[in-house]
Each structure stands twice: as structure tokens, then as C-alpha cells.
Amino acid sequence: MALLEVDSIDVSYGNVQVLWDVSLSVDRGETVALLGANGAGKTTTLKSICGDLTPTAGEVRYKDENIGGMPFEEVVEKGIAHVPEGREIFTESSIRENLELGAYVDRSGMEDQLAEVYKIFPRLEERADQRAETLSGGEQQMLAIGRGLMSDPDLLLLDEASLGLAPVLVDDVFEAIERINKQGTTVLLVEQDIYNALRVADRGYVIQTGEMTLSGTAEELAADERVKESYLGA
Numbered sequence: 001m002a003l004l005e006v007d008s009i010d011v012s013y014g015n016v017q018v019l020w021d022v023s024l025s026v027d028r029g030e031t032v033a034l035l036g037a038n039g040a041g042k043t044t045t046l047k048s049i050c051g052d053l054t055p056t057a058g059e060v061r062y063k064d065e066n067i068g069g070m071p072f073e074e075v076v077e078k079g080i081a082h083v084p085e086g087r088e089i090f091t092e093s094s095i096r097e098n099l100e101l102g103a104y105v106d107r108s109g110m111e112d113q114l115a116e117v118y119k120i121f122p123r124l125e126e127r128a129d130q131r132a133e134t135l136s137g138g139e140q141q142m143l144a145i146g147r148g149l150m151s152d153p154d155l156l157l158l159d160e161a162s163l164g165l166a167p168v169l170v171d172d173v174f175e176a177i178e179r180i181n182k183q184g185t186t187v188l189l190v191e192q193d194i195y196n197a198l199r200v201a202d203r204g205y206v207i208q209t210g211e212m213t214l215s216g217t218a219e220e221l222a223a224d225e226r227v228k229e230s231y232l233g234a
């Protein structure tokens, strides 16, 4: 049984359908990459998993339960954390306050969970009392990921975690993703950076204009000319 199974979902914004019959699965312990050009439907797919959007057809099954259309808070309680595109951190709050916001599921376990996040991101602990706006772009991304980890998820959804970062910081983000996966969290990541994504992923999927067109192991996809073409929108 897969940890997450997206089964033939259709998704619309109002009357405009943007996903058609999209399926993917993620097994416990895996890192899976969802790749595709700008506007292909990657963010929409993640939002349909985390409860931001409700599919008009198909199912989103997590631990064998249909969570499609379940409210966001309940999805977090089930064990899924979503780190949205664009980070959405509170720049005038401290780093610690930003992290605490991610822990609303179980405040009693908050200190333990903070310690776990600080183990993965020591820089956040060093600067815990500083305002988040004092962090570099890369550190703000670490903070956004750290906030997601505060709910102690089994499955972490990452939307364009490396977008807009300098190359050296991109490496830091992907190293962090590998550490998070090694300590037991399953990861589904959406990326523009196909090379790095396929370097850390076990398997991947390619989505083109709202439809899944390719899937395979990271090695298979990295060697596939169609991956580069679809990424470029050709």
C-alpha cells in the first residue's frame, strides 16, 4: 500500500479545468519529484493533496483513506505538511515564532519538535530570537521547511523550494531535503530544477498542461530527452 495515492483526479478553478486524470503514488520513505514547465499544474496538484483545493473527480488517498476535499487542518493532523511556493513566512516575527506557528496540531510536543528542527537546521537555533527578515533567502527557505516539519509530518510536500536562490544556497536546500528524508520523512517535491530534483529523488513524474505524461525512476527520467523537452515546454 502506497503512503499517498493520487488516483485520477480532475481539478478546476471555477469553470476552468486545469488537471485531467492526474495520478501519482508515493511510498513510505521515498523522495518523489513532480516535474513540469511553468503552468503545467504542479502547484495545483500539491494543493489538491493538502486540502487547499477539492478535486471534482478521482480520489486522494493517504494511508488508504480518501482525504480529497478534507479541510487543510485535518490533513495536517493526518500527517501531511505543505511548504507552499513563495515561503510565506512572517518577516517581522522571530524565527522561533515562525516555527511555533507550524506546531498548532500539538503544542505539548512543541519543544521536542523545535529541538528536532534545530538538529536539521542549526542556523535557525543560533538565530532563534532574531526577526525572520534578517535571514538570507536561503535561510528563509530553511525556515519555511522547518515550519512545515513542526507538525511532525510523515509526508512533506515541497513546492519549488529552490526557486530564486543562488546556486550555493540551492545546494544547501537539496542537502537539507536529503537529511529530512534520511531521518524518516517521505517527501514529494515540485521543482523547476530538474537536475537537482532527480539527484535527490528516487522516482519522478512529468506533468504537461494538466496531464501526467511520463514517470519513472530518477535515473530513467534524467536520461530521457522528453523530460528536458517537456520541462522547456516544447
Ligand SMILES: Nc1ncnc2c1ncn2[C@@H]1O[C@H](COP(=O)(O)OP(=O)(O)O)[C@@H](O)[C@H]1O
Residues within 6 Å of the ligand: 013, 016, 018, 036, 037, 038, 039, 040, 041, 042, 043, 044, 045
Ligand atoms: N487561482 C487560480 N485561478 C485560475 N487559474 C489558476 C489559478 N492558479 C493557477 N491557475 C492556472 O492553472 C494552471 C496550472 O497552474 P499551476 O498549478 O500553478 O502550475 P505550476 O505550479 O506547474 O506552474 C495554469 O494554467 C494556471 O494559469
Ligand SMILES: [Mg+2]
Residues within 6 Å of the ligand: 042, 043, 044, 085, 160
Ligand atoms: Mg507552481
